[in-house]
Amino acid sequence: MQSSFIQPSQTPKTVAICCPRCAGSTGAIGEGKGPHAAKVTCRDCGRFIQWLSKRSLADLLGGEQS
Numbered sequence: 202m203q204s205s206f207i208q209p210s211q212t213p214k215t216v217a218i219c220c221p222r223c224a225g226s227t228g229a230i231g232e233g234k235g236p237h238a239a240k241v242t243c244r245d246c247g248r249f250i251q252w253l254s255k256r257s258l259a260d261l262l263g264g265e266q267s
């Protein structure tokens with residue numbers, strides 16, 4: 202079970218990805234580590250997809266214009 206890395210006070214954000222394991226298209230943005238602002242894991246199978254820099258995270262969270 203790896204469901205505890207997102208704190209309840211944080212709103213889980215998702216990002217479009219292409220999972221190499223399950224071909225899922227939805228990534229969950231989780232807590233970063235060290236120099237990384239956040240990490241992206243597959244929301245379907247939990248596979249690690251990529252790290253996000255602060256810039257990338259800001260772009261993702263701030264770029265939800267519709």
Ligand SMILES: [Zn+2]
Pocket residue numbers: 220221222223224225243244245246247248
């Ligand atoms: Zn997956």
